[in-house]
Amino acid sequence: MRNLFFTILLITPRLLIAQNTATEASSLEELYRQLHAHPELSFHETETAARLAREWREAGFEVTEQVGGNGVVAVLKNGKGPTLLIRTDMDALPVEEATGLPYASEVTTQDDAGQEVHVMHACGHDLHMTVAVGTARALSSQRNQWKGTLVMIGQPAEERSGGANAMLDDGLFTRFPQPDYALALHASPTLEAGKVGYVSGYALANVDMVDITVHGRGGHGAYPHTTLDPVVLSARLILDLQTIVSREISPLEPAVLTVGSIHGGTKGNVIPNEVRMELTLRSYSDEVRNQLIEKIKRTCHGVALSAGVPDSLLPEIQIRNESTPSVYNDPALTEQLQKVFVKTLGSDRVEQVPPVMAGEDFARYGRQDPKIPIMLFWLGTVSPEKLAAAQQGTLPLPSLHSAQFAPHYPPAIRTGVQAMTQAALALFNGKKK
Incomplete structure (x- = not known):
């Protein structure tokens, strides 16, 4: 009972x-x-x-x-x-x-x-x-x-x-x-x-949105040697950023780095002064999140310096304040x-x-x-x-x-x-x- x-x-x-x-x-x-x-x-x-x-x-x-x-x-x-x-x-x-x-x-x-x-x-x-x-x-x-x-x-x-x-x-x-x-x-x-x-x-x-401004020195598309081309620099940067998850984050740790937006230039024969990119980052642990952000900053500066970009024109990296844990x-x-x-x-x-x-x-x-x-x-x-x-x-x-x-x-x-x-x-x- x-x-x-x-x-x-x-x-x-x-x-x-x-x-x-x-x-x-x-x-x-x-x-x-x-x-x-x-x-x-x-x-x-x-x-x-x-x-x-x-x-x-x-x-x-x-x-x-x-x-x-x-x-x-x-x-x-x-x-x-x-x-x-x-x-x-x-x-x-x-x-x-x-x-x-x-x-x-x-x-x-x-x-x-x-x-x-x-x-x-x-x-x-x-x-x-x-x-x-x-x-x-x-x-x-x-x-x-x-x-x-x-x-x-x-x-x-x-x-x-x-x-x-x-x-x-x-x-x-x-x-x-x-x-x-x-x-x-x-x-x-x-x-x-x-x-x-x-x-x-x-x-x-974790969700983070990152804005990157790639600076250069524009000019005529027929005289690229007189410029610092931010379009080419951005292309290099996008490829190098993909190696952060594949080669610098443990394969046991989930992480995503996606370049979802890129805008630069107005005409095919004009090299612009800058290119703007937008990224989304995804991770679970705060440690991996911080690693992603630090490695993005390092990669951006390293690629720019290797292309001869002066310190005054190094890429700007901004982490938006709308991140989500x-x-x-x-x-x-x-x-x-x-x-x-x-x-x-x-x-x-x-x-x-x-x-x-x-x-x-x-x-x-x-x-x-x-x-x-x-x-x-x-x-x-x-x-x-x-x-x-x-x-x-x-x-x-x-x-x-x-x-x-x-x-x-x-x-x-x-x-x-x-x-x-x-x-x-x-x-x-x-x-x-």
Whole structure:
């Protein structure tokens, strides 16, 4: 009889979650379509933030708006226990949607440079917000099942890697309860809807953007000997930069160095004075990140000096301030929640997935002092039919940031709410603070 009691005690919260999620399904799906159809760019998420704030207030949370710009913080205190932060991002991308869906975005706006751009939720942030609202509703309605403090945050500007810092700088961990754990999820463009994926340790990469200006001395294309040609110098430099990862970083350490943009000159018979290049760097460890930056600087100066470029014209290297640190999923927390996911969803719906070289500024919440354990897990978005076609090679799956990215949202929403809610219950009902 005692064993039966504990079995019921363990199962009952999951049954409640499933029932609550089914009841909320229609409302959440409508919310998703509304969010998808009305995206806003990074640092401009005013209406999106207002909608999140309203949803969380209606769920019984104490809500503060305009934290770090458009950030939203919702707090639900429910007795003595751990403090859990659950984060969702809110911003969209300057992408023209090509899904053909009836709720597709038709939004256009001016970006920060004054250019007219289309806007689309091409990275799943609309799905993230919907799951966050569903999770908040579920946990609020089941306050008899847990004790502690729940902090939900709507973060601006994840795509430009500034929103997390903005909220932290505005007192996220001082004005509001400091969390013992932080959780987030992210839409996966390759995982079947109804499943979740997990990674222990490094899950997403350090991301750095590097601008290089290669200086020279321009002149007539017919008299190259009278110039210092920055075009030729840039070509040499691009090739030499590729040897940094292949020959100077341990093959056991993941790293990427890509020259994605190069611009110089105006006419074929004119040698310009300079060439501008843009690079992206990806790594997991801070040590490798620092090595990449140091070796880029050394290579640029060395190639320039070998070409006879004077010190006054050495290449300029600028590391943009929009860098993102790598997401490191706390191994103990990940192991704990992986077991929770299996119990909640079944082992056939929980997959261990490889880390990726994309970036996510959720990492910053785990890099504050004192450090807190964080975990980001992946939420499947692909319909079984499309996944089967992709595996047969007859249908390519759109990636994140694609104009054709279209999550199979009904099962994704249900799964996300179930997984996140059960993860929260497990943490709240663990060791009390």
